[in-house]
Amino acid sequence: MLAAVLYGINSLVIEERVIPKPNSGEIVVQVDTSGLCPSDVKILRYGSSLVKYPVVLGHEFSGIVYAVGSDVADVKEGEMVNIPADAYCGVCKSCRVGRENICSNPLSFGYNINGAHQDYILVPKEFVKRGIFKVPDKKLLEEASMTEPLACVIHSVEVAKISPNKNVVIIGDGPMGLLHALVSKIYGANKVILIGLTDWKLKLGKEFGATHAINSKYVDALKE
Structure with a gap:
């Protein structure tokens, strides 16, 4: 199999590697879709103290279960799945008080274990213990790889208490900004104002649900 292995800043090598074999409790997934997160690009260009090199990046992915280790009851070969980006330790202070999202010792694809590129x-x-998301249709595998960023956006919208008749201003027309426009409209926001720098992304934002799209390269967004 091929793997994109990062050895350091701007040191990315495509290598031939042996397909891994699962030990007890583990599974191996044949990757169908692996999203390129902006954090992957930042790590490639600038590095990160959180990364254990060499590493394969990629934490937004879906695929088909290729092999199942012993003592795995809920996952079968051939099933289509999406895997969470992180697995929390469950024993640190944050985990014990229900704040697993700030776990002190997580396993994270593309950081301290090999990811999906x-x-x-x-x-x-x-990860298997935490729970594997099943994908019901092969046609949805590409969409399923967006589960992690979409979950982040849903959390953001709920923390911001977006609801009907509220107006929303989104600064940034990248993938997360576009998803915020989509989810804000689904949650019933009245006006969804997307501010960005790229015309085609802003046009896409309007298709996603933004009621207003402002290119701040050409106009003063505050005055608009």
Whole structure:
């Protein structure tokens, strides 16, 4: 199989590797779709103290279960799945008070374990225990790879208490900004104002649900 292995800043090598074999509690997934997160690009260009090199990046992915280790009851070979980006330790202070999102010792694809920018990925038992999301239709595998960023946006919209008759201003027309426009409209926002720098992205934002799209390269967004 092929894997995109990062050895350091701007040191990315495509390597031939052996398909991993799962140990007890683990599974191996044949990657169908692996999203390119902006954090992947930042790590490639500038590095990160959180990354354990060499590493395969990629934490937004879906695929088909290729092999299942012993003691795995709820996942079968051939099933289509999406895997969470992180697995939390469950024992640190944050985990014990229900704040797993700020776990002190998580396993994170593309940071301290190999991610999905490869043909096959080994999924540790901690992820299997946490729960694997099943994808009901092969046609949805590409969309399923967006589960993690979409979940982040839904959390953001709920924290902001977006609801009917509220107006929303979104600064940035990248993938997360576009998803915020989409989800804000679904949650019933009245005006969804998207501010960005790229005409085609702003046009897409209006298709996603933005009621107003402002290119701040050409106009003063505050005056608009």
